[in-house]
Amino acid sequence: MSTSPKAIPEPTVRRLTLYLRHLEQLTGKGMHKISSRQLGEDLHLGPAQVRRDLATFGQFGQPGMGYKVASLVEQLRKVLGVNRVWKVVLVGAGQLGQALLRYEAFDRQGFHFVAAFDTDPFKIGKKVGAVRIVHLDTLEEVIRAECVQLAILAVPAAVVPQVVEKLTKAGIHGILNFAPTSIEPIPGVVVDHVDVTAHLEQLSFRVIRMLEETDQT
Amino acid sequence: MSTSPKAIPEPTVRRLTLYLRHLEQLTGKGMHKISSRQLGEDLHLGPAQVRRDLATFGQFGQPGMGYKVASLVEQLRKVLGVNRVWKVVLVGAGQLGQALLRYEAFDRQGFHFVAAFDTDPFKIGKKVGAVRIVHLDTLEEVIRAECVQLAILAVPAAVVPQVVEKLTKAGIHGILNFAPTSIEPIPGVVVDHVDVTAHLEQLSFRVIRMLEETDQT
DNA sequence: AACTGTGAAGACTTTCACAGCA
DNA sequence: TGCTGTGAAAGTCTTCACAGTT
Numbered sequence: 001m002s003t004s005p006k007a008i009p010e011p012t013v014r015r016l017t018l019y020l021r022h023l024e025q026l027t028g029k030g031m032h033k034i035s036s037r038q039l040g041e042d043l044h045l046g047p048a049q050v051r052r053d054l055a056t057f058g059q060f061g062q063p064g065m066g067y068k069v070a071s072l073v074e075q076l077r078k079v080l081g082v083n084r085v086w087k088v089v090l091v092g093a094g095q096l097g098q099a100l101l102r103y104e105a106f107d108r109q110g111f112h113f114v115a116a117f118d119t120d121p122f123k124i125g126k127k128v129g130a131v132r133i134v135h136l137d138t139l140e141e142v143i144r145a146e147c148v149q150l151a152i153l154a155v156p157a158a159v160v161p162q163v164v165e166k167l168t169k170a171g172i173h174g175i176l177n178f179a180p181t182s183i184e185p186i187p188g189v190v191v192d193h194v195d196v197t198a199h200l201e202q203l204s205f206r207v208i209r210m211l212e213e214t215d216q217t
Numbered sequence: 218m219s220t221s222p223k224a225i226p227e228p229t230v231r232r233l234t235l236y237l238r239h240l241e242q243l244t245g246k247g248m249h250k251i252s253s254r255q256l257g258e259d260l261h262l263g264p265a266q267v268r269r270d271l272a273t274f275g276q277f278g279q280p281g282m283g284y285k286v287a288s289l290v291e292q293l294r295k296v297l298g299v300n301r302v303w304k305v306v307l308v309g310a311g312q313l314g315q316a317l318l319r320y321e322a323f324d325r326q327g328f329h330f331v332a333a334f335d336t337d338p339f340k341i342g343k344k345v346g347a348v349r350i351v352h353l354d355t356l357e358e359v360i361r362a363e364c365v366q367l368a369i370l371a372v373p374a375a376v377v378p379q380v381v382e383k384l385t386k387a388g389i390h391g392i393l394n395f396a397p398t399s400i401e402p403i404p405g406v407v408v409d410h411v412d413v414t415a416h417l418e419q420l421s422f423r424v425i426r427m428l429e430e431t432d433q434t
Numbered sequence: 435a436a437c438t439g440t441g442a443a444g445a446c447t448t449t450c451a452c453a454g455c456a
Numbered sequence: 457t458g459c460t461g462t463g464a465a466a467g468t469c470t471t472c473a474c475a476g477t478t
Binding site: 252253254268269272279280282283 | 435437438
């Protein structure tokens with residue numbers, strides 16, 4: 001009976017990210033306004049889809065003119081919550097973990113690594129990118145001291161449950177899981193999953209279908 | 218008017234991967250049959266969802282008994298196209314690319330790297346995991362000679378269009394893109410996208426929403 | 435009794451098509 | 457004219473609920 005919950009559909013949220021990235025590139029090119037038709041064309045979406053998505057959280061377009069790129073970028077950042085800095089920890093400093101630590105685009109988008117954890121004595125103390133690898137046992141301490149909100153998990157599937165428990169205890173708010181295993185839902189923690197093998201399997205499925213359709217004799 | 222195209226919904230395909238992975242783990246544990254209720258519980262899905270998904274491509278369950286794990290695994294593999302080996306090349310042997318080359322789970326799932334390409338003279342000739350890095354100029358040659366079907370792109374966004382063109386010319390069937398840029402649809406080529414920044418932004422959005430909902434005074 | 439497969443209902447998402455503004 | 461925002465239609469996906477099998 002107070003603030004309306006708004007209910008933004010999940011597919012819309014996924015596309016907001018795409019709009020934001022594309023619009024950021026456009027500002028770099030000095031483009032000041034854009035229409036839903038053009039934006040849709042660039043991202044291979046229908047113009048109605050674009051307008052519906054953007055209208056979900058307010059009215060930004062100017063009828064007859066289109067959207068002002070700069071203000072749209074600002075609004076999208078606000079909606080997605082990237083108009084501020086998120087503190088992030090990495091758990092699991094293997095090959096993938098280290099590649100993520102070195103990926104500079106995260107910082108530019110407001111996701112700032114404050115620490116990396118591992119249990120391998122050979123890795124501890126090593127500096128990767130801008131952060132030092134420390135022992136997993138210090139996880140709770142660091143997360144509380146630094147008020148870290150997000151964690152990226154790049155550990156073997158087998159240890160995911162234990163690490164998740166530690167993170168939950170430490171009061172983390174969100175987890176992005178790269179391990180090929182599903183995480184039990186936890187109240188108060190948002191979980192998302194990046195599953196590269198799943199994407200390859202999707203690709204496999206779609207390639208087969210495509211070839212079958214093409215090959216109709 | 219001949220073979221029915223069946224039309225499997227995309228969300229279903231995404232879940233098939235999850236079923237497959239979970240069932241493979243179950244075989245390892247000596248579990249021989251499972252019900253839709255149990256499988257759904259394990260993966261946090263409704264039992265009706267599971268049955269609908271599995272029934273999409275044939276009848277596998279035994280009423281009163283559930284599903285036979287081994288035969289379901291076999292069927293899912295067949296549907297997803299992972300009952301065979303896919304030849305894969307990596308383009309872009311940076312941090313992320315090298316981490317992917319070393320990720321052994323791909324091979325186990327039937328995705329076999331046959332080559333890695335880059336343009337950096339310091340990287341060329343180096344062996345990462347089981348494959349050697351060679352110059353991008355040899356891409357078409359290698360893809361044709363080895364009949365490679367899939368490519369993983371881990372190059373900077375700026376060079377994606379050129380690389381995609383090379384791949385298309387070489388007759389690739391599927392591309393999995395890790396660069397934060399969208400790829401123009403190409404007839405005869407299936408494209409999928411792994412976008413880590415997008416996942417972080419999703420997480421950001423959902424964490425904010427969760428905290429707002431929790432905080433209602 | 436325990437369970438699957440599925441028609442039909444319901445929920446959600448996309449697309450159409452047009453009123454209204456610049 | 458060129459464009460947005462949106463009610464309503466169409467399309468897609470999920471869930472219910474039950475007939476039918478073991």
